[in-house]
Amino acid sequence: MASSRNKKANDNHISHYVLDELLVEQAASAIYLAKNTKTDDAVFLVTLQPEAARATDLSERFQRRAETISQLAHDTLLPLQDFGVDGKRPFAVMPYHTGQFLSEKLDDTPPPPENTTDKAEIVAALELVKKLALGLSVAHPTGLIHHDLRPENIFVDDAGNPYLLDLVVPPVPPVVSQLDEEQSRELDYQSPEQKAGKALSGRSNVFSLGILIYRLLAGRQPALPVSEWDIFEQKRGAREVPLNQVRSDLALATYSLVQNSIWQREWSRYETINAQVQAIEEAIAAELAPPPPPPPIWLRLLNRLRQPQIRRFIVPAIVLIFLLLLAMMVIRGRGNRAQNTTPSPEAINLPAAVELTAVPETDEALITNSPTSTATETQEDEVLPPTEEVETPTSLPSPTAVPATPTDPPLSATATTTSTPTETPTLEPTETSCVPSPPFGWVRYTIQANDSLSALSQATGTTVARLQDVNCLDTILLSVGQLIWLPTSPNPTDTPVPSDPSDPGTTAVPPGNTPQPPAPTSGPSTPTVPPEPTP
Template structure:
């Protein structure tokens, strides 16, 4: 397609080629005769030259960019108008854009850090000047011939605290694939909205694709608000866990859970790159992302397992989070009276002897009652077996050996205990055979796996796992095999419970992120969520009635 401006001279600039076209402007390569240099000429198309909104945006870009003097922000050289078409003269950068680099797939981590090392200070600088970019994306980061990166296109930028609506006509402005959730909802913005967009760029540079992709811009904007981003490691396994943690923190739906500045994000990424494939919680105790694979599960999400009492040690520290120190009791020295001491000692001894005898009698009675109950249970089982009843309902299932995988549809764990416990600083799910005393570990993931619940037929176990920074629902076979995620969100899902027919799981979820919980149901194989109750209160621990008609919580 021919362009009417090619070969023409605008002001002191000879237009030689088209660099790119966008919805708002066309960018040309031009030669500035007076300075003997190549420049980039951004021209507003003729059909938009009479549109006040686009004219205001164009003028605004000139005004803002001319005030931002940073080595990694594309400088504006000149501004003018040719036959009613305004244009901006900028520095020409021959290396294309980050978007061009991504056409060859994901970038190496070293290259990503090199790019962010330049863009992060530029973005923080703009924020320090009170300017929000609002359209940060790979095509708006340009590259020079030495690999230098430059931030450009402040056409829809907004100055913080500004109430004028000159940069928008109606609805939401920006590129949906890089919009923050608050930007997609038309909420007031702050610098953390740009940091979310930078997080989307980081995701794309590391994986080669955007976190949210769909057929329409509207559906992508909805996904920014409602959908948890996929695990970067599931797309590019070469990404380390610490780097994944940095990316996912940058993409948090709630802005107060993201990084506070681009510099903070950059430093976290550098630290993640330096520590190898370990958890950042090990090296950055203040790293404010829920641990993907915690060494110690976060407090408050489930009770700490009981511990045996230990002999008193030195007085504990009274620092943050420690138990309050009890005041020491001063004992009054008693008079040295042998007769009084002997008398009191005799009374105490008799009392203890009487108490001991009472405890022995109580234990004998309880043991007898348990033996009678066990005998009755055994007789009932034998009677059921002889009458042709289903023996599987009363059979004790042996713990699978090391070479058994616990295939789907097993006979259940009758005669065993199912529980979660802490071993070596991590919570996993275990099964204890009551007949043999043998314990079997069912989960081995380094994240916390807790609150198991056996299905009515004994073939499956539902549980919650902290495998992607927030507890999600999982289901596995009774022997621990075939572990699969039922629901993936960035929200806290808790306490699954099976319906009596095994067709549904009821659970609670903090859907609004306000610390309260609503009740939902979902099928064990996944599918559509069904809301049971949402009343703005903390609703949790759902359990079904035996007939499936009611749920207590």
């Protein structure tokens, strides 16, 4: 809403006041420089436009607000010398002061310099808004909310004191065309709720004063984003360019004051005008405080990068650098995988693993104490599973072991042993050697044909695992003539053959399930080999 001056004289009269000059013209009201014909004094005269005066409720509201203001006293609120109705036009008269409207003063003032060390201009702007806020803090408790708080309606005298001339005018619904709203690239002084036709509150004036502070410090109203791709642009809640991006030499309290005053959401602003006055005082104190030490280089660089002109180039550069780093990581990962899958020369020249076959150790006691021996031929490249029992027909050993001496006669031709190839399992070599440790009461037993660990464990009342642990057996396979330790002799009901008392290593051999060999004769004799069983 533009202000205008019409210096031509007219003979219009309202009551006994002559309207000399139109100072401010609005949709519903007007402010005139008038002359009191009774005293010849110049006065400010505020009245409604003839079209708006035809609305009875608006004229009555004007009169009620005039009565309320006449009872208030504040330097910002000029006292009412007269108010009433002339015909259908209500009016209010205030004493005249020399000066100009704030809008005219701002037009004649150059934009404030950036990064200035002179805080006088900043403090003067904050003091001016503080005086206006203090005047509104007196009017708000009475229910008076300024209908259109903007520089065109604020009069400043020659001493720099501001005055609210049109507080007497009641709020009216704004007339804003959609075209004007779309073309506007700045935040208006009217609050969002006022533009939406909602009831005004004290926070509506808080918003208008916040825009006024921004205008005084930045030299223009808060600018809206220009690009349609700007992240601040929203159809229902426009975001302005922050003050710290326009001017960087202000105190943090000043930036906070402006931001908390011009939130689009009404509940986000200062709750009352008094809270805003307190924030203005804090901002003034912060501006008058000694300058803080210069910020570090990284903070100055960060503030510089926040500038809109630089940010439009920084963001694409950061994205490009991120993509380059990501591509380098992918290429490096593929190179590492290719290097891991390529065999090294050492691995290529490594010889094939040689399969080791463990040969069972020969029991020296069996060789020295038994006149016969069982020759076993280990079949290389053949390994039996550990769960299979191999029954190999072999010659039965003599039940009586005769020690070999140099004076013994040579063995007869019939006393030759029959060597039968026996398949032995392939054993994995072990690093640790196991020494049989029989418990007390266990005896040595010579394995006979068709003996197995499972049968021996059942006959002696123990378990296969126990027999393997005591005798250091890796498998359940047994060979005929092998000596093992047993808790008792198998088949205790059979009569064991007494052993030679001179040989403590020999024990009685039970018949088991094999045919019982003939009883030995007394004295040394040649063992008799039974006929080889047919397979």
